Amino acid sequence: MSVDFKFASLRKQPVPRFMLSPRRILADVLSSGWVESMIPFLAFICVVVGVAVTTQDYFVASNLRNLAQYSADGGLIVLAMLIVVAVGGIDLSVGSNFAMSAFVALFCFHILQLPVPVVLVASLGCGAVIGATNGLLAGLIGCGALLTTLATMITVRGIFTLSSQAQMVEISTSARIDDLWDWIGFEKILTMPIGFWVLLAVAILIFVMFRQSAFGWHVLAVGGNRKAARHGGIRVKVTVFLSYVLTGLIVGLSGFLFAARQNSISADTGIGMEFFVLTALVVGLGGFVPGRGAVVPVLIGFATIYIFNNAMINSGFRGDFVQLCMGAIIILILAIDVKFRKNRHRLLASTYLDPVKVTLAPTRGMAGLMPHEIAPKLALARILGAGQLDGPEDVILDRDGNLYCGNRDGRILKLSGPDHSDISVVAKIGGRPLGLAFDPEGRMVACVAGMGLLRVTLDGAVELLTDQTGRSLLSVQDDTSIRMADDLDIAPDGTIYFTDATKRYDIDNWGLDLLEGRPNGRLLSYDPRTRKTRTVCDNLVFPNGVCITHDGKYLLVASTWSCSILIFDLADLAAGPRIFLDGLPGYPDNINRSSDGGYWIALAGMRNAILDQAMKYPGLRQRMTKRVPPTNWLFGNLNIGGVLKIDGSGRIVDALWDAPDGPLYMITSMREHEGALYLGGVTNDKIGRLQLAYADRQWTSQQSYWGKG
């Protein structure tokens, strides 16, 4: 039946280079991580502008240097507090710890006359010991963080007061001078004081820690959900303990910097610091939020409070009035921030779906083949694995006639041939396995929604091939991650072509992509030799099934919501797709080769006049998603599907349907193997096996792709 077609004579499928939609930009901005810090950042800008307008020469270089000089110790303590808050705790003893560490530094420097590096170690050690005490009590033993650190705060303050009173005179009369000590206290690098650079370095380290280190992730996991973290194998108590120690260390460092700069302490050193720091933290984070290691927002919050406080005091306002203003403004910022956070998701939900007008080509080439016109051939199919499978989206057979499918629970299952009644687990992947293919070595390659492209050997070894591709240049949302790897096929040169059906919706919400109707998907390729992933064609409408043509020169790609099959020339992928077949009566899913040189197309659902018309009304779909409960949204009819048989030129030659209420209602994949057609469905719990009257009983997909083997 093999019939040639002329690629150059096929119509070109226009593919947009980018999508310009204000609604989408707003939705993408709202769904970005950094938008969380927007209100603190705006508050910071307001404070800066307000101070700049009302205070002359406040933001001149000399004053900024001055601010940087004195802000380092406060900034470090804010970062220290961030760690302990991120792990789900609190540290009220930071002020006392700060004072004690400063005292230890001065004592070691002036009284014990120790070298400066040793003084630093002593100061850090003091902070770490106090942190370890907190960690021991709050983390390991399990006393409450608030009470523990309150007790430590009082105790350390007592020790500090006693020690400092005994040594204060000696310290203040000490005549020791040390170049390194003075360098740390007063020197500048690139016009900025040492303390500022230390603060910057520590901020970067903590940022990297939260982003890249296992410990940082553990801290966030414990803070986010202690029970889940424990179930995930994280040593929760040790993580909490180490967080307190790290907090203590940073406070110790801050105390050391303070000592080097001030060379003195007083009875009120560090008093009230914990509240100042907590205020900055709460303003930056928009509340007391465990499990969030947001370094930049917290520093912005600190800068807001610090500059506001400093500017008011400099302006000569009374201290109590400054406090009153601070309190009022903080309440205002927090109120706005909380309101914004509360409504952000609502706003995002109401803007995320961004429908567009879609006009589908009318159904054609189906005369005499529609479900009401012919007998339901799939009603003759034998049912395999009934009730033992859960969503076999794709089915595939190896050379020995064993049948494989993915399961909703993340397992790849094997139905051993020839009767396929014995079901065993090949591998546990964890994601949602969709498309499957065998490579020339007989290994299975699987598209896994939410994970990417994986390779599975038949002895159960799982290897991630790729889960990222290049970022689109003109997209607000970071689209490097492969969100919904759907189907794949392997070219004769070994290159794997696969689809990322939608970049905007997860497997659970893939139907929303239909209501949106935008080209949100992409065709990707992975070269096993170079291990490189490439975006072959972006902005396709739900690219789904992928099939290399029999001659190995072209690539067929099902565009599900367009009800069409696209074709790419493998020798010139940059030329873009052409339309191989459109006006299908339903939503095409996987495409696979047939033994007679044609192809099988799975139809996951059927078009109907009402939905086709609704696709021309984007405003209606938008309003519907706002006013109608999701369960009542108008949707594609996925309760009836089938299989189309096309010849090599793209002409529909047969259609296989089940009875309207039959068990093989939604077909997402089919494979021909030795004269039988195996049928899978992503919402079904069974596989169908239909004996084909006109098929080559020797033909297998494996041989078609890779020869006799």
Add this chain to the structure above:
Amino acid sequence: MTLEGVLGPNTVIDDAEGLKVEAPQALCVVDGSRLLISSGNAVLAISRWGDQPQPWCVFDQPVTALSASPAGTVGIGLADGSFSVRDRAGSVLAGWGRPESLASVTDCLFVSEDEIALVDSGYRAGEDILSRAPWDETGRGQVVMINRNGAMRRLAAGLHCPMGLARDADGELIVSLLERAAIVDLAGKVRQPGFPAYLGRVRATESGYLLSCLSRRDPLIEFLKTEAEFVAEMKATIDPRHWISPRAHPEFSHDFPIELGATRLFGEIKPWAPSFSYGLVIATDTAFIPTGSAHSRANGARHAISDTVEWNGDVIAVSRASGEVLRFSFAREAA
């Protein structure tokens, strides 16, 4: 009203005993003992549940309405808007007026032994009233009174899809409206609005009323009523069979639209899934406050309940979807 509380889901209709009847539509009880069942062009009779239905009378049109007077006279409405009156043996009683210019007779009720009121929905037989009603704002329905002496007078006009007729406790006639989901009197005054279903016939019982429901209301249809341009295009270009609308049958078809929650899983429709067809009978008190309900949910087959009567202490209902006459009883809310 929503399908909660006493209207909350159950499987009473799905669990009911059923009697297969071809194309059933209407019921009535004659002399308090014999049940007449319309079946296409015929009317069948049974004297006891479990008996084989016996032919009672045959007409040249589908029978669309049945009513019996206390004396045993039977009024029969036909699909072409014509009307016949028979005695209890099925013999024609001459002299009754012939209604003119009625599109159909959807229900009838003897007001006295000499007068019978007929309800005309305004839709002809063959016009799928369920498909069209949500998208038609024109009130074409009427209620007419036919007298034994041949006189006919119009009691009410301009009603929107009237389906059933009953008498309230004061003897005044009340009408159930399909799409407006309300009970009104002949002056058009609303007695009870807001039923969660497309109403079929209303029948007075000793404790109140029984409301047969052809389907339940659907948020998507209610929403689309606000989309005038879309509806206009739908009406202009699409066959009414494929419109978004309540349906009588829960069938799967490749060319029907569905709602997102109605997607099959493992081949099954979940009972709580949205559906355009539904089986529901609502029992109310005399103030039309629901006191009980019987359901055939989205995964059931006994949808489109077109008529309900009380017979020998049971509720007898007609499911147009399954082609059955059903017998059940439901516990009502304690008074």
